[in-house]
Amino acid sequence: MMFAPAPFLLKDTSVSQVMTQVCLALVPGIAAYAWLVGPAILIQLVVASFAALVAEAALLKLRGKPLAMFLSDGSAVVTAWLIALTFPPLAPWWLVATATVFAIVVAKHLYGGLGQNPFNPAMVAFAVCIVSFPALMAQWPSVGLQLPLVEQLNVIFGLSPRVDALSGATPLDAMKTALKLADGEIDVAHLLANQDLYGNFAGRGWEWVAAGYLLGGLWMWQRGIITWHVPVAFVASLVAISGALWLYQPAHFASPLFHLLSGGAMLGAFFIATDPVSGCTTPRGKLIFGAGAGLLAYVIRVFGGYPDGVAFAVLLMNLCAPLIDYLCQPAIFGMKDKA
Amino acid sequence: MLNLFKFKGGVKPPTNKTQSLGRPIAVAPLPSRLVVPLHQSIGGTPRPVVQAGDKVLKGQLIGEADGWISAAVHAPTSGTVVAVDMHVQPHPSGLDALCVVIEPDGRDEWTTRVPVDHRALAPEEVRERLQQAGVVGLGGAVFPTHGKLTPSKTVPMQELVINGAECEPFITCDDLLMRERADEVVRGIGIFRDLLQPEKVLIGIEDNKPEAAAAMRAAVQALGESFEVVQVPTLYPAGGAKQLIRVLTGKEVPASKRSTDLGVQCFNVATAYTAWRALAHGEPVVSRLVTVTGNVAEPCNYEVLIGTPMAEVLKLGRPHPDTDGIVMGGPMMGFLVPDGEVPVVKATNCLIAHSERLFPPKAPEMPCIRCGSCARACPHELQPFEMYWFARAKNFGKTQEYHIFDCIECGCCSFVCPSRIPLVQYFRFAKSEIWAREREKKAADTAKTRFEFKQLREEREKAEKAEKLARAAAAQAAKKAAEAAAAAGEAAPGETAAAVDAETDPKKAAIAAAMARAKAQREAAPPRNTEQLNAVQQRELDEIEARRQAAGISPAAPAEKTE
Known part of the structure; x- marks a missing residue:
């Protein structure tokens, strides 16, 4: 005997659809941001997303949860993007990555994973970093400063010194x-x-x-x-x-x-x-x-x-x-x- | 124009109704065997009044109502009763229940039908006739209709709501009934109106059925009635009794109240139709309209005899080869029947051929992200995700705090859940656990009362025994004293006899004492294993106890109830 509980008709929706739409909704803001400070923000988004997915995968594996199902739910990416968007765009990559890993590992999975975290993981990461790395968190690019992509990359990945010109303020x-x-x-x-x-x-x-x-x-x-x-x-x-x-x-x-x-x-x-x-x-x-x-x-x-x-x-x-x-x-x- | 109200929540699933609306109502052919369950309505289980071998006529009583909330069951066609035994029921549990199995003789010969004019009868008699005719709510709840036709003594009946909303996707049997038999539906509504004397009668039909509404309006006008046919917005579950009452009258009926307490009552259109047939034609409920749809080539509505195996009905629609099950009811609240052989019953409004093409398998359940979609979709304004949380944790007290018994299991929450959580399933589980625990608690309370009574009885008997023994000892002592006096008084020649007496008498006394002890013990013997009884054992024990009392063997036990 087959068993499937009613309702048999379901709305076409899923957690990953919801999360994808949240990401899509961030796009206009991201576009304006990129226009303002250059491609740095896009680099940070990639760094944070990558860190989030790696941390998520590791924790899911440790916790014995199905990898594909939860990695594709998109929640880690939303967290990652919120971190990237709240951090200074030229912050060193390791700061953004560390923050993201902290958000996923501590603020999310240690509390039980998706749906169980009492605190917003991105904001936990932000709070931790602004307390632990106040100087780096205050280095905003000077207004009107549009470094070319290569230089932005160099700054983010620590290949060139963090010039004083960068340390503006919001x-x-x-x-x-x-x-x-x-x-x-x-x-x-x-x-x-x-x-x-x-x-x-x-x-x-x-x-x-x-x-x-x-x-x-x-x-x-x-x-x-x-x-x-x-x-x-x-x-x-x-x-x-x-x-x-x-x-x-x-x-x-x-x-x-x-x-x-x-x-x-x-x-x-x-x-x-x-x-x-x-x-x-x-x-x-x-x-x-x-x-x-x-x-x-x-x-x-x-x-x-x-x-x-x-x-x-x-x-x-x-x-x-x-x-x-x-x-x-x-x-x-x-x-x-x-x- | 009537001022309509809105209920919160609701969803708009694809209606899928047009498929089965293309053909008129057809009559399903006589099956080779009918399995008619005796328990087809809410309330008691009718008692079988036929046995294997009996010849029955169409419409002949085969199960009589066993109480007020119970409705009679009739032979759907003429033929021979081949068995009265247990068969799988159209219920998700797949449990068996008592059924009358009839082999049709093919003549479909009616028993004597006695048409009556309900206006010439006393209201009680009308209600009784409806009960005898097996008229029950055909919207799906199958509550015995006569039980809803007594007006409240304290609250005046303001609105009689007639439910032709038919909000579940796929189902079209009420739509076609109204289109084709509006006249008799309206006449049936007249019966309810005459019994309940409401201030007004409102017939609610979802606005996706303009043909049905037009047919009903025409019938109302032709019959010179003042009923108002109201088209309500198409929004699932507008056809839920409480939602329709809300939309038409603005009244909200909570789980803790009856609608009559608020001066409103609600019946389905098909129920009105059967009530009319029952009185004006003397025809009890032996068939009903069933929508056959889903994964079939020819979706259609059929007039089907109660007791027809579902697989045979489904065959009429020519199901596609990938059909893998039958859903009874709609896709929102229906269920997969355990087996194609289960019979069509009075509650069967729709049969949907199930296939994975039609209803793709659900994605795996994800954790709840508390998005609140379920709360926004809930027509009873509950917080399904909170109830889910507590049901999952088996914290059933909390689920009740969040009003789980107000949940009508409409499925809106599961429909919208992005995490694909079968929320309704959790709520059904919680509800049945709560009911089971309440039954257990009641049983435990009963056992406790019995135990306390037993202790009391034992103490009393101990006291009585002690008293008895004391008396016996006193008598013995007195006797011994008398004997001693006699022995002393008697001469030596009596010595032998006295010695014999002295030897036998203590023995006799000892035997008597032992017998008294044994008797006391017997009386005090505790009944064993009485703490964990199931309902049947409990009933048997109660019956034995009652017989004992009647025979004056044991003292009256305190009144007990198990169910």
Whole structure:
């Protein structure tokens, strides 16, 4: 007797389809990124993907899991890409590779593999590296610096010295440092007037990368891969807190637009905080999760010790996710008046 | 125009209905043998009233209802009963159940049919006739219809919902029934309306069946009824009773309530049709419409006698050679039958020839990534991935916290799951485990009560025995004293006799005492192995206990129930 449980009809979907679509959604952002800093980012994506797949394969083998099935699910590649996109594009290859291996081995497989990790693996890797290698993690290419491919390769693979010209800072970091150094003597509007660094809104070119992520995120929402809750709550809370402080003291606090389009805000809102495994799943839970992540990201990036706060914000909210979900269970069909 | 409501979730699988809509309803030929299961509805198992060798006529009672929630079963054709025995059932378990096996005589000769006008009968009598005619819900749940036709005493009946949605892919038997026999369906709805006296009657039909809706509208108009035919959006599972009630009335019926508590009741269109046939024509339910589709060359709807082997029905559609099984029901909630010989029953609305071409084997199960697709697809707004997690961990208490018993097993969650987790399967497992544990707990409670009672009885008997022994000892002592006095008083010539007496009397006393002890022991003898009884043993024990009580042998035991 044959046994196959209903339903016999199934929607054409799979984990690898979902992950592939997430990767596809990252493409506009990656394209803008590559246009901004050159092919370095593509090299980092390849390095991270390779490291992720090797680590994934090794761990699957150790754990006695079917290799082909899990290697092709695409989750390791998504982690790898998020790492590559959050690290400085000219970071040495070993840093990106180490981070990726750490993410896959420790943050993912030691917790039980796909679907079991309480923390977003990419953000764990980012946090570990920014704590362990703060100098390297702060070396962003100077604005407008477009090294040719060979030179970028040489820098990434350590074949040529890490020239000082490379050690710029992100617009976020630059603004924070400038404000701190000036000690209230320079105001934000004055700083932002520097079009070379800050571009039209939030950092020359970076705003286009953010726009690319936004575009990809909207596409994922349209495809039903993510729901609107987390990105909307994230953006809303970031706008609310930055807007409130900006209105209160425009000289000291940058505008909401600056905060939205700089650093990891867009990537975080659409691609990182929406990670279903480590995030909230109930509609109300997602709103709280997104709002909390947006708020914490702002607080850390403006008042904290790190140039950007998205990674720590997401990790802190990951901690709270099970409790939030537990408290936010929606009322079910027919029981709404009781709830 | 009626204001429609929406239910959350739902999915849109390819409907695959056109294949079987091209041909009118055909009558399936008489099979060589009919296997009619006695238990075809929710509730009790009808008692067989025929035995091997009996001649039966079409429509003759062969199984009588054994309680209120139970419906009679009838001979689907005339012929000879060849056996009343166990056969494999159309159920995923593949278990056997009692069936009446009939060899048709080919004449298909009806028993005397007594048409009645339901309006001339008292409501109780209408309900009883429906029960006698074996009218049950033909939408798939096969709940005895008469059991749903008593209006609530406290809540006024507002809406009577008639379900012609037929949301499962592939199935078209209700569609064709409405197209071809709308008149009798509407007349049947009239019966339900007369019994329930609702404020309004709403007939819900998915908007992918415009022909059926038009036919129903025409019939309603022709019969001068005020029923409203409403086309509802095509969205699986809009044909679930609770979903259709929600769409048409905005009311949500939770698992913990009956729909009548909210002033609404729901019947399938085919049920209305059979109710009409049962009363106005005196024809009990001996056949039903079955969609034959799937991997077949000629998909079609057939009027099939209950008890016809499924493989014979499937053959009518000329299944392709790669057919490897039969699915009873639709592709979302149906199941593969254990064997082609299982009979068509009242619940059989569709037979789908299964093949790997039609339903490719499922990809291996991956871990849950908590994407929440299942929660968004769930029409009951449950959190399937959470229930899955707890069901997998066998943490059944938690599954109940997440309302597992509100799950209607529609399959939407499994349909959308990117990890290909057979979620519904996990929920069925959890539900049956919970039921099994509750039964075990009940049995354990019963055993505990029995044990405590036994202890009480033993203590009492011990006390009684001690008292008895004390009394015997006292009597003995008194006797001995008397004897001693007598011996002392008597002269020497009586010495021998006295010695003999003295020798025999203690013996007698000892024997009596031993007998009393043995009796007490017998009475106190603990029944062994009573802690782990199965239901049958428990019932037997209870019966013995009852007989003993009736005969006054043992004291009344506390009331016990096993099921």
